[in-house]
Amino acid sequence: MGTGPERGGELIPRPRRTPDALRVALARIAPHRLAEMKQQKNEAISLAAEHDTLGPLHGWMNVWAREVEVERRYDLSARRRAALDTLHRTSDKADPAFRAAMDELRAVEDEATRAVSG
Known part of the structure; x- marks a missing residue:
């Protein structure tokens, strides 16, 4: 049995919406993105x-x-990874798979935005 969350679960609870809380959360779940976060904050x-x-x-x-x-x-990150994988496999913007992947990325972002705004 793995140590990760069950499918559809959460790696960590939703952090408070403060710079420090977001940084600490990101450090726990995606430390490879901390430099990107810091650069954008600056x-x-x-x-x-x-x-x-x-x-x-x-x-x-x-x-x-x-x-x-x-x-x-887990659900949102898996959906985003799958959509990004599709985008990396097709460079033809006229390909229906390309459009579907872009729509899925937008849907993931919209769902995440609603979750943290509500």
């Missing part, structure tokens, strides 16, 4: 300072709350 801070608005920081938080939601849920 870009958001620079944009916020440049334009004197918190909008970029809110945007960063929304993106990473969604990303952590996908990474922590």
Whole structure:
């Protein structure tokens, strides 16, 4: 028997929607993405300072709350991996499989966004 979650389960509980909680959660479930998160956070801070608005920081938080939601849920991460695998196998945008994979990626992101927004 494996140590991972059952199909459809969660790797960890949903973290609070704060920068530190999201970073700690990501470190547990997808540590290979921490550098990406940090780079985007630094870009958001620079944009916020440049334009004197918190909008970029809110945007960063929304993106990473969604990303952590996908990474922590077996069902969403499996669906995203399958869609990305399809995209890597076909480069023809007219291929119905390409369009279906893009639609699935959008559906995964939408479901994760609803989950962290509600």
